[in-house]
Amino acid sequence: MKYAIITLLASAGILAACDGGVGGETPPPAPGIEYAESDAIVVSGSRIRSVPSAPPEEGAAQFLAYSYNAELELPWQRVAEMVRTHEEACFEAGPAVCRVFTSRLEGADTEDAEAYFSFAASRSYMNAFKDGLAAQTEEAGGSVQSFQSEVEDLTREITDTAARLEAKRTLRERLLLLLERDTDDIDDLLEVEREIADVQSEIESTESYLRALRGRVSMDRMTISYEAEWQPVTPRKAQPLAEALQGFVGVVAASLATVITAVASFLPWLLIIVPGLFVLRLLLRSILQRR
Incomplete structure (x- = not known):
């Protein structure tokens, strides 16, 4: 039994050399390709040399x-x-x-x-x-x-x-x-x-x-x-111009509101100032006539 195991494990080493692992080692050599010392594989204590894979045959899928x-x-x-x-x-x-x-x-x-x-x-x-x-x-x-x-x-x-x-x-x-x-x-x-x-x-x-x-x-x-x-023109690019126009209208409206407020505030004083000026004018004329 032990001899059979040794024989089979030796075969395993040969198959391992054929299988080479996923994505790294390579299959058995094609005719005319020599063994290489790289990519050595250890199976049950035996070291087997691997070889480069042969190119696909012509006509293969x-x-x-x-x-x-x-x-x-x-x-x-x-x-x-x-x-x-x-x-x-x-x-x-x-x-x-x-x-x-x-x-x-x-x-x-x-x-x-x-x-x-x-x-x-x-x-x-x-x-x-x-x-x-x-x-x-x-x-x-x-x-x-x-x-x-x-x-x-x-x-x-x-x-x-x-x-x-x-x-x-x-x-x-x-x-x-x-x-x-x-x-x-x-x-x-x-x-x-x-x-x-x-x-x-x-x-x-x-x-x-x-x-x-x-x-x-x-x-x-x-x-x-x-x-x-x-x-060339997009809503985002036109945004500064739109904001400027909105600001212009806002400034004009604010200024006009200030003027209206000022006129409204000064109007009551006109009711006093105008008659006063009229009376002052009459007094000055009277004084001048006496002289």
Whole structure:
């Protein structure tokens, strides 16, 4: 039994060299590729050398992840409406077709309005969305300032991860068979069980990573920036002039009120001053006539 465990663990070392771990090491060498000393892996005390992965064969399936970036310029009154339209359309499509990552709106209903929207969607939804984006923007009175697309080739990473996963599953089956053999050596059984637990953990981690990679390929990503277009005259820019006009009217009204108040205050005195001046004039005339 102990000899069988040693033999199987040696096989585990070879499979470990084939599997290489998630996202770091690499699968077994293709013909014509030499072993490298880097990325050494330790399995049950044995050190196995890993090698660079071979390029994908011609004609093999390709796994490409697409991403897009667009910048839109819109009338400030339409920025909030546009980003909400895109967000609602994604929600209505459902998470299996479209998933919202980020949606942000600042300065809504002002001339400084701006927004940001990022999402992932199925290839068919994304193609229809980006094909109609320019027309939708023009209909809203805006324009597409820039549109960029990028593609990431995940073929080798997905292929290598799938191969590593299959190697781990094969190792697990061999360890389970070894566990079923009759033995009275508890240490041997515990060693096999520990190896099974380690391999199972690696399988689950690799499966999760592989699902993430395939999900990245199955759904394209897009980020959109919405900005309000520049306008020579806006309510905010005209605000100082409006305030000045309002101030002018206020100053004129205040001055006129002051004059009216002054006249009203001086009017009673005229009833005394005018007759007094008339009497004074008569007295002066009388004095002058006597002389």
